[in-house]
Amino acid sequence: MKKRRTAExxxxxxxxxxxxLSREEREQALKRAGYNTFLLDSEDVYIDLLTDSGTSAMSDQQWGALMVGDEAYAGSKSWYRLRDAVQEIYGYQYVLPTHQGRGAENLLSQLMIKEGDYIPGNMYFTTTRAHQELNGGTFVDVIIDEAHDSSAELDFKGDIDLTKLQKLIDDVGAERIPYVCLAVTVNMAGGQPVSMANMREVYELCQRYGISVFYDATRCVENAYFIKEREEGYQDQSIRNILKEMFSYSDGCTMSGKKDALVNIGGFLAMNDEELYIRSRELVVVYEGMPTYGGMAGRDMEAMAQGIYEAADDHFIEHRIHQVRYLGDQLIEAGIPVVRPIGGHAIFLDAKAFLPHIPQDQFPAQALAGALYLDSGVRGMERGIVSAGRNKETGENNKPKLEMVRLTIPRRVYTNNHMDVVADSVIELFEKRDQITGLQMEYEPPTLRFFNARFSPLVESKTLI
Ligand SMILES: Cc1ncc(COP(=O)(O)O)c(C=O)c1O
Ligand SMILES: N[C@@H](Cc1ccc(O)cc1)C(=O)O
Incomplete structure (x- = not known):
């Protein structure tokens, strides 16, 4: 019997x-933006798949919650509601609100990292690594090798390789490793999940050496869904239960509320250690605000508390993951090279395979993102050599194995018809991929260069495609 379909x-x-916009207007807009989709005006974009960050649609309950936000400078009721939600769903004891995820990363990095330390993680994330480096640390990638291979089909491609982690401990000594940063899911690997078994093993190994484990919990609900779907023994468990178990294998987390807490702004740092909490409370007032608002308005904390509960709903997350897969499956069926399996928040086009005629130093993923915008007004994001920046010692460009364009699906915003339009555009572009040309960088900012870099087409008089 045909499988019954489900809906939003x-x-x-x-x-x-x-x-x-018309094709001509899009050409002008892309030129004005220096061929960087980050610099396009949203007015000039038709379907915006730049990011799933802060772009979710809030529910009626969340909009209602804004109205009851308590804007007291200290001791806001909304803060307590947020704290209670984090304690209930995530299980951590202490919580500090921050304006967004990187605010929490800043606090954690300043509190934990000393000059010369190493911070192992399951693939880097741009802002996370930037804060680690600003505090004198060196990020070390200990993700399994397959995560760097876009075609390797693994259920849990975000797992940490315990041998790599053990080797780092043996090489530099546990006292040089303040914590392991474990991201659930792994954004730069394609939104790939980490298994519960791996979380448990990493925690056990770290406990033996007195090393803390901090999660980057940004897309933790998506990760929980993959565990429910793929890991033995979790099929009948609720997302809430899975989340609780996941977090029990860690000492704390940084969180960008802009993703799996379904709000447009906000984040937090959470932990179980009281002494660390007291030190964090001292630092939060320097960078964010009082520990009972930390960079957020009362109404934003209220909406985030509500969002934390809504995101942990089994039906919400099932639909979310399936919508991303709906787009990914169409592309896979059409033979488009994408990162497999399809992850939680986005489709990642493999630009190296899509545009084999453009060498990596001519920014194939940047060019592909530009070409897609020209074709249909769909905005994606480069996740390749531009995002990877330069080696902090040699100054050379980091050359990541994965050179990708990310098509990120905001939560509860677009319908599957929009996904169809995106699929049609990518498939047509693939048919004329030989015509797409490379780029050169005209302006390179010193940090997080992908946000503000500017480019021009290598072939003058051409517009990428
Ligand atoms: C995995 C991951 N960690 C951390 C962050 C930082 O969060 P924010 O954008 O809220 O500062 C982001 C997004 O930026 C992310 O995707
Ligand atoms: N975390 C958000 C916003 C962001 C995008 C790119 C970055 O490198 C940093 C932050 C995302 O992944 O979309």
Whole structure:
């Protein structure tokens, strides 16, 4: 019997009209943006798949929650509601609000890292690594090798390789490793999940050496769904239970509330150690604000508390993952090279395989993101050599194995019809991929260069495609 179809676990109460420019207008807009999709104006974008960060649609309950936000400078009721939500769903004892994820990364890095330390992690994330380096640390990638291979089909491609972690401990000594940073899911690997077994093993290994484990919990609910779907023994467990178990194998986390807490701004740092909490409370007032608002308005904390509960709903997360897969499966069926298996928040086009005629130093993923925008007004993001920046010792470009364009799906925002439009555009572009040309960098900022870098087409008089 044909499998019964399911639909969005919500109905639409407010809509926001979309605007579509002509091809000529898109050419002008891309030129103005220096061929960097980060620099396009949102007015010039038709379907915006730049990021899933802060782009979620809030529920009626969340909009209602904004109205009851308590804007007291100290001791806000909304803060307690947020704290309670984190304690209930994540299970950590102490919580400090921050304006977004990198605010929490800043605090954690300043508190834990000393000059010359090493911070192992399951593939780098741009802002996380930047904070680690700013505090004198060196990030060490200890993810399994397969994570760097876009075609390797593994259930848990975000896992840490315990042999690599053990080797680092043996080489530099446990006292040089303040904590392991474990991301659930792994953004730069394609939104790939970490298994519960791996979390447990990493924690056990670290406990033996007195090394802390901090999660980057940004997309933890997506990770929990993959565990439910793929890991033996979890099929009948609720997402809430899975989350609780996941977090029990860690000492704390940094969180960007802009993803799996379903809000447009906000984040937090959470932990179980009281002494660390007291030190964090001293630092949060320098960078964010009082420990009872830490960079967020009362109404934002209120909406985030509500979002934390909504995201942990089994129906919400099932639909979310399936929508991303709906787009990914169409592309796979059409033979488009994408990172496999399809991850939690985005489709990652493999730009090296898509554009084999463009060498990595001519920024194939940047060019592909530009070409996609020209073709249909769909905005994606480069995740390759530009994002990887330069080696902090040699000054050379880091050359990541994965050279990708990310098509990131905001939560509860687009319908599957939008996904169809995106699929059509990518498939057509693939048919004329030989015509796409490379880029040269015209302006390179010193840190996190991908945000503000500017480019021009290598072939003058051409517009990428
Ligand atoms: C995996 C991951 N960690 C950390 C961050 C930082 O979060 P924020 O953008 O809220 O500062 C992001 C997004 O930026 C992310 O995707
Ligand atoms: N975390 C967000 C926003 C962001 C994008 C790119 C970055 O390198 C840093 C932050 C995302 O992954 O979309």
């Amino acid at each position: 676990p919500y109905k639409i109460k407010a809509v926001e009209p979309l605007n579509m």
